[in-house]
Amino acid sequence: MPILSRLLLIVLLALGTLPALADNGAQNAPAPLQAPTVTADQLSQQLDQIKQGITDRNKLTDELLVSLRTKTASVGQQADQLSASLTPQADSLKAKLDVLGPAPEKGAPPESADVTNQRKQLSKDKADLDGRIKQAKTLSLESQSLINQIASLRRDLFQAQISQRTESPLTLTFWQTLARNTADDRPSALLLGSKIGAAMSQAWQPGNRLPFGICITLSLALLAFGRRFLESRLLGMASRHLPSGHLRRSAMAVLIALSTSLTYGLAAWLGYLAFNWNGVLDQDVDDLVQPLVRLVFFAACLSGLGRALLCVNHPSWRLAPFSDDLARRLRLFPTLLAYCTLMVGLVALINDAIGASVASAVATNALAATLICGLIGAMLLTMGRARRALLASGEQPARRPLWVGLLVGGAVLGVLLALLGVLSGYIALAFFLTRQMIGSGFIIVALYLLMHLANDLFESLLSPESRSGTRLQESFGISAPRLEQTSTVLSGITRVFLLLLTLPLVLAPFGAGPAELMSRGSQLFAGRSLGSLQIVPGNIFSALMVLLIGTVILRVIKRWLSQQLLPKTSFDVGMQTSIVTMLGYLGGILVFVLVLGALQVDVKSIAWVASALSVGIGFGLQAIVQNFISGLILLAERPVKVGDWVSIPGVEGDIRRINVRATEIQMGDRSTMIVPNSQLITQNVRNVTLANAQGRVQIRLPMPMSSDASKVRQLIFDILHKHPATLNTPAPTVQLDSIDTGSLLFVCTAYVSSPRDASNVKSDLLFEIIERLRKADLPLTTPQDMVVRTMAHDSGTPPNPLTTAVPAGKT
Numbered sequence: 001m002p003i004l005s006r007l008l009l010i011v012l013l014a015l016g017t018l019p020a021l022a023d024n025g026a027q028n029a030p031a032p033l034q035a036p037t038v039t040a041d042q043l044s045q046q047l048d049q050i051k052q053g054i055t056d057r058n059k060l061t062d063e064l065l066v067s068l069r070t071k072t073a074s075v076g077q078q079a080d081q082l083s084a085s086l087t088p089q090a091d092s093l094k095a096k097l098d099v100l101g102p103a104p105e106k107g108a109p110p111e112s113a114d115v116t117n118q119r120k121q122l123s124k125d126k127a128d129l130d131g132r133i134k135q136a137k138t139l140s141l142e143s144q145s146l147i148n149q150i151a152s153l154r155r156d157l158f159q160a161q162i163s164q165r166t167e168s169p170l171t172l173t174f175w176q177t178l179a180r181n182t183a184d185d186r187p188s189a190l191l192l193g194s195k196i197g198a199a200m201s202q203a204w205q206p207g208n209r210l211p212f213g214i215c216i217t218l219s220l221a222l223l224a225f226g227r228r229f230l231e232s233r234l235l236g237m238a239s240r241h242l243p244s245g246h247l248r249r250s251a252m253a254v255l256i257a258l259s260t261s262l263t264y265g266l267a268a269w270l271g272y273l274a275f276n277w278n279g280v281l282d283q284d285v286d287d288l289v290q291p292l293v294r295l296v297f298f299a300a301c302l303s304g305l306g307r308a309l310l311c312v313n314h315p316s317w318r319l320a321p322f323s324d325d326l327a328r329r330l331r332l333f334p335t336l337l338a339y340c341t342l343m344v345g346l347v348a349l350i351n352d353a354i355g356a357s358v359a360s361a362v363a364t365n366a367l368a369a370t371l372i373c374g375l376i377g378a379m380l381l382t383m384g385r386a387r388r389a390l391l392a393s394g395e396q397p398a399r400r401p402l403w404v405g406l407l408v409g410g411a412v413l414g415v416l417l418a419l420l421g422v423l424s425g426y427i428a429l430a431f432f433l434t435r436q437m438i439g440s441g442f443i444i445v446a447l448y449l450l451m452h453l454a455n456d457l458f459e460s461l462l463s464p465e466s467r468s469g470t471r472l473q474e475s476f477g478i479s480a481p482r483l484e485q486t487s488t489v490l491s492g493i494t495r496v497f498l499l500l501l502t503l504p505l506v507l508a509p510f511g512a513g514p515a516e517l518m519s520r521g522s523q524l525f526a527g528r529s530l531g532s533l534q535i536v537p538g539n540i541f542s543a544l545m546v547l548l549i550g551t552v553i554l555r556v557i558k559r560w561l562s563q564q565l566l567p568k569t570s571f572d573v574g575m576q577t578s579i580v581t582m583l584g585y586l587g588g589i590l591v592f593v594l595v596l597g598a599l600q601v602d603v604k605s606i607a608w609v610a611s612a613l614s615v616g617i618g619f620g621l622q623a624i625v626q627n628f629i630s631g632l633i634l635l636a637e638r639p640v641k642v643g644d645w646v647s648i649p650g651v652e653g654d655i656r657r658i659n660v661r662a663t664e665i666q667m668g669d670r671s672t673m674i675v676p677n678s679q680l681i682t683q684n685v686r687n688v689t690l691a692n693a694q695g696r697v698q699i700r701l702p703m704p705m706s707s708d709a710s711k712v713r714q715l716i717f718d719i720l721h722k723h724p725a726t727l728n729t730p731a732p733t734v735q736l737d738s739i740d741t742g743s744l745l746f747v748c749t750a751y752v753s754s755p756r757d758a759s760n761v762k763s764d765l766l767f768e769i770i771e772r773l774r775k776a777d778l779p780l781t782t783p784q785d786m787v788v789r790t791m792a793h794d795s796g797t798p799p800n801p802l803t804t805a806v807p808a809g810k811t
Helices: 002-028 040-053 062-100 113-162 172-203 206-241 246-275 283-310 324-330 333-354 358-392 402-424 427-461 467-476 480-507 514-525 537-568 573-598 604-619 622-637 677-682 709-722 755-775 783-795 801-805
Strands: 645-648 651-658 662-667 672-676 695-704 733-740 743-752
Touching: 040 062, 040 113, 062 113, 172 206, 172 246, 172 283, 172 333, 172 358, 206 246, 246 283, 246 427, 283 324, 283 333, 283 427, 324 358, 333 358, 358 402, 358 427, 402 427, 402 537, 427 480, 467 480, 480 537, 537 573, 573 622, 573 651, 622 651, 622 662, 622 672, 622 677, 645 677, 651 672, 662 677, 672 677, 695 709, 695 755, 709 733, 709 743, 709 755, 743 755
Parallel strands: none
Antiparallel strands: 645 651, 651 662, 662 672, 695 743, 733 743
């Protein structure tokens, strides 16, 4: 595809220029001074200083702990480098000692004094190096232990902050405290304002006026026209160079998000350059503006993802199964949420810059949680009203997948908990939940778009009908089904990789996961147990999460196998069903083991459960276990499979499903018989379609002795051959079976592709044979004729023509 080739070429050229730029920079830059070698004693002193920094728990902050963790990681890295640099020297000394050999034993000829002195010196140097290497490795272990200790302190600090309760905004004390602290914060705010004014004045000086004007002009132009211009250009390129279909649709959605993010993010960066072209910003102002630029970029990404997901103006580009009415109702919410996030983030940055009081920070968090939860709640209510309106109009809304229902339920629960936390005074907890919802929604929508893009990209590139797919088939001789299978597998692997990559970000996008929330609740159950099984709420929560996520992943994998991968293979339907069922059993066992691991249950803890189950199995569950094992045997050996036509005493029909305990057989009257699996193993089973799926049609025709046998044979042959359902291999046959009771008995045999078609084909053939025989004046022998002729033959007298009309039994 031309656009993909151009993008790849641009990336390669950009990557190719980086080494040249780096080389030019290295040639022009002054040579760095040789850094002195760090010794183990110096690293030990640094670790001691870090340990002293975490002794005073009252002065610890999250920023301080992050800084100390970075320093500790640096010490550990330097210790590893020191150990790695000393190891070759120790190996060299050891090699020299090996060359000299061991000291001579008593009674052996003495060696020269030079060799003895050299061996002693080498042994001393080696022992010194070994001690330094051992000390460096010990420091590396100590740094790792200190990192774990700092992480524990951060969790404790987070627990203290998240569980801290303040005055509720519904009380008068909250607002009185805020008013007093606002007056105290006013001088710092005025000082920051004066610094910003000074920076603006400095940016308008003659030396900075031209770049200031250029950057501001470009920034305003981007804000006014940049998004529409860039979006129209990118979408035009995509529509011209990408083939019509799913790939163009998903690529356009991603381009909409990118154009919005890049436009406003670049505009914010140009505004920052306008004021700080020559580094004129004060350090406090710079610490405020740089995070603000990043915040603008995040808000732009948030709005762009919402626009890409809804696609109000272009419904055909929409990836999500939203109705047009719902998309129009939700079109303003992404922008409002982005502006709300930007405004609240700006207030928080100003509070940090002026060192605002705790009351101001709490009020800011309460405002952020209330506004964002209000917007999310209004969005959920709008979705509910749109769904009810769709039902009232008589249309059926699109069926929600399981993960969408879980997200909606989680959003409702998060909004309720956050608002309740604000009203009850747990504002830190409410703000944390609000940040989690914003971050998780951002990541989930981005993941949704990327998954669609990856799937459509592989399907387009590896489609047998596409240009690239045709070239692959011609160049490498890959068949079309194999190409489709490769596309499905690569798409599945890519989506799983994206899911595994973003799942930790969803669980802890701001550095704190659910474990921190559950650790305080775990203290309530400290020391409590059920037998030898410790009751830990965190473990229970982890087990429930593992069970939920494992079940969802297992269902997705089974659906992917049964609907996408296996139908593109050469396996029959029965084999596909057996594979999916067996993988479902194995996946269920794996999820169960993972749940037990999350609960930290060992074999000893469930020994009494196993004993009780063994007794139950011995008395009442043996039939269930027998059927379960029989089901596994059926799936493994496959004497019968889904789609087979089987017959056991009292039951005959098609197998529709093989479950854990029983097999469902659909009978001829469309009813379903539930047969225990053990019957299919222990009893005689007739599988009509196991070895040969063909059906046989056999017709016995009695003809009078006066019939022309050759003419009858040829006529029936023509009928059997001309019927569209009969097979040429094996070929139809017409045999004269016997001459008995004054009649000829013809046996006509034909084969059809399925035993299920035999009865219908037999009926069609009989209708055709009777019609053709009547037209050819070849009557069939009737039962009355057979009875009369038999009696006349037994009496030895010729038959009376008058008696031929007498019914049988009245002669």
